[in-house]
Structure formats: structure tokens, C-alpha cells
Amino acid sequence: MKLHKEGYTIMAVAAIILIVINLGIHMLLPDGYWIPRITLIASIFIFFLIVQFFRVPSRVVNKGETQIIAPCDGKVVVIEEVVESEYFKGPRRQISIFMSPINVHVNWNPVSGVIQYFKYHPGLYLVAWHPKSSTENERTTVVTRTASGVDILFRQIAGAAARRIRWYVKEGDKVEQSTEMGFIKFGSRVDIYVPLDAEIKVNLQDKTVGSVTVLAELK
Known part of the structure; x- marks a missing residue:
């Protein structure tokens, strides 16, 4: 370590x-x-x-072209169908992972591909489990297009104690699944938006291990 x-x-x-x-x-x-x-x-x-x-920590990472890997350590607190309004402007399945202060706070790329979209949003510092934290808190939005042409969106979201988000990617970058893409300091949340037909591999309250746990499988 x-x-x-x-x-x-x-x-x-x-x-x-x-x-x-x-x-x-x-x-x-x-x-x-x-x-x-x-x-x-x-x-x-x-x-x-x-x-x-x-x-x-040192880890044996998971990699799979059709798999979406957990971008962080934490606990699954949301699995639901939502309308993603910033990039897709349509329905997607949202998986949210809450990171407590005792979790590892490194963030990893959930899929391999090319960064199609990136934006940093300054914002509020609501508690990470607040329903509006995904749209009103300080956050980043990252969209990666896989080799098969599927766009996967994920957000780093600051919590009440986390007021500093770091990222190491930009639009046009080619990224590898399970490699480091950023860091959030002191408690936070990460949201992942996947296609509706993706097979969800986790349940609410499941513990995730960043770069290891499979969240979903693409069709």
C-alpha cells in the first residue's frame, strides 16, 4: 500500500x-x-x-470490454431509472455509490474508451446522500465512449465534508478501465449512468471495491 x-x-x-x-x-x-x-x-x-x-491499496483489477467496473470504494445507495438531463437528456439506469470518510477515495475509470465529454460544476455541499446532491453539489461529469460505441457517464460528487475534487482526464483522452482518473477528499459520492438494458450486477447496500467490483454488464 x-x-x-x-x-x-x-x-x-x-x-x-x-x-x-x-x-x-x-x-x-x-x-x-x-x-x-x-x-x-x-x-x-x-x-x-x-x-x-x-x-x-494494491489490488488485482478487473477488466472486461462489456463490464462496467466500480469507480470507487463505498456502498451502493441508489439503483433506479432516471432521466439524465445534462448529456443524454433521456432515461438511464443510475447507480450511486456513497463513499464514507473511512473508504479509499481514489476514483478509477469504470470502462475503457475515449472521453467524449467532461465538465466541472461548482456548486453546493449538501450531504452526499441528499437527492439533489447529484445536480446541485460541486461535481464533475465524465462521459466515456467504449469501443462498441456505448457512452457511460459518471459523476464525482462532493459531499458536505468534501470540498475538493481532483480529476486527471480531459475530453479526447483515451483511458483504460480500472486506471486512476481522480480523487475526492473527505467523504463523497459517485453516480454512474448505464443503458436501461444493461444487466445490473449489484444490489442496494452492497459494498463495492473500486477497480474490482462489477456494477453492470452491457448487452
Whole structure:
């Protein structure tokens, strides 16, 4: 396992702040006080939480031309038919995955193909499970066209705590399934829109493993 580059600055700043706090308390309070010890233990715990958030585990990825792979770790919270109004302007099957702060927050490409459409939307920071978060929160919209000509849309959506979305793709890029495409910091959600005739392979409340779990199979 390694640590993600998006966390380097945050981890360094957090370490400096926690060291300064602990040195200050140690200097202000005489030896024997319990507060410095409690502060040190709490600081180690907080820093551990920050570090684990930016972990990038080693995985044996899944790849399949007709398969749509989970773009993130998390839990399936929505499987429903909706009208996607930004790109398709028509009905699609939506699969939404909620990422809690303890999940790995790397995002992977769900299919191989060429990026046909990309747009970043500044927006609100509603809780990630709010019904309007998909259309009103800070988010990106990415559409990848597979070799068979099927367009798959997915959105990185910021949650109440996540206010920083990173992406490493742009229109015209050729991408490989299960390769890294972005990162969302501190709790969020990813929506995937698939054709109505795609066979859904997951159920509500299922846990997903990014770049491994098969969400759907294209006809």
C-alpha cells in the first residue's frame, strides 16, 4: 500500500500543526500533568485517520470490454431509472455509490474508451446522500465512449465534508478501465449512468471495491 499524492500537503501541514500544539502544551504545563499525554495520544490518532484516508491499496483489477467496473470504494445507495438531463437528456439506469470518510477515495475509470465529454460544476455541499446532491453539489461529469460505441457517464460528487475534487482526464483522452482518473477528499459520492438494458450486477447496500467490483454488464 502507498499514500496518494493528493494527501502530501495535507499530511505535512497536519503533522506540523499537531507537533506545534503538543510542544506548546508540554512547555506550558509542568511534568506530571495528564493533559500532555492525552493530547499526544489524540494527536497520533488524528494523524492516523488523516493518513489512512489517503491510502492507495494494491489490488488485482478487473477488466472486461462489456463490464462496467466500480469507480470507487463505498456502498451502493441508489439503483433506479432516471432521466439524465445534462448529456443524454433521456432515461438511464443510475447507480450511486456513497463513499464514507473511512473508504479509499481514489476514483478509477469504470470502462475503457475515449472521453467524449467532461465538465466541472461548482456548486453546493449538501450531504452526499441528499437527492439533489447529484445536480446541485460541486461535481464533475465524465462521459466515456467504449469501443462498441456505448457512452457511460459518471459523476464525482462532493459531499458536505468534501470540498475538493481532483480529476486527471480531459475530453479526447483515451483511458483504460480500472486506471486512476481522480480523487475526492473527505467523504463523497459517485453516480454512474448505464443503458436501461444493461444487466445490473449489484444490489442496494452492497459494498463495492473500486477497480474490482462489477456494477453492470452491457448487452
